[in-house]
Amino acid sequence: MTHNSYIYILIMAVVTFAVRALPITLIRRQIKSRFLQSFLFYVPYVTLSVMTFPAILNATQSPISGALALLAGIIAAWFGASLFKVAVSCCAVVLIVEFILPFI
């Protein structure tokens, strides 16, 4: 089966829009289900965690630089660095580590 990139993009766009637009246009009351609220509350943390590790180890040229970038990102975010600073810290660590690594 062949796949068309534009169909992929269209599916992504429609689903993404539906997820966001339906609650704000249809739901005018607070969600009552405690389970559903809790589930929706935990989803972002779980999805982002699962997508970050171990994928970050394979994103760089060496797993060591990926691991150190993860550590740097966690530390920077823990101490309240902005989104931009956290992202740049991770990049800087990879750049430095991969520059030094061949000499070790």
Add this chain to the structure above:
Amino acid sequence: MQSTKEKNSTAFRDGIRDGIPIALGYLAVSFSLGIAAKNAGLSVFQSFIVSALCNASAGEYAGITLIAAKAAYIEIAIMTFIANARYMLMTCALSQRISPDTSLIHRMIMGFYTTDELFAISISRPGYANPFYMYGAVAVAAPGWAFGTALGAIAGSILPLRLVSALSVALYGMFLAVIIPPARKNKIIAGIIIFCFAASYAAASLPIFSGISEGTKTIILTVVISTAAAVLFPRNIEEV
């Protein structure tokens, strides 16, 4: 007493001001998304429209990894839904914070641009959230996101490998910037993140899971762990 029109134009200008740091962050992060899109076989134009139409870091990234894997259409639809499920919670919250007489078109545009950061600044202001404040921020942040992605797709193949390798972790940095600060305040979230790392590592390395695609693994792990967390650690409604 300001007229509504004056109020809206003030809100729009405030939005532009508050949107500038977000735009800078988006530019760096979407750049790495563009590199991923290019690696998945998307053209520069396709990378641009993905970001212009979706405005979702994790959702787009999940979709792009599935495009790279030539996944089934249904798989990409489910994954996009799961990766963006948190926006349902945000637009639910936003629906409680906008004036009840906000028109359908304003609701739809606000929904379209509900990202983690734009949502955060929109509800941080006292009183009803003014759509024009959000539009001001969107006016600078959304182009930063879309053009950043296109630049990543262009430059990803020109830049030296070492630099691409460094920039490709920016996206993970953004994920960490979203999940880590709440983990510092909430031990349950911290525990869940550690558990997720371990479970995800196990799913990636154990041979019994090797037949399952990357995206399906993320869907299964997300649904199973979030359900377990909701059952074991239900939230008080007021906490959200």
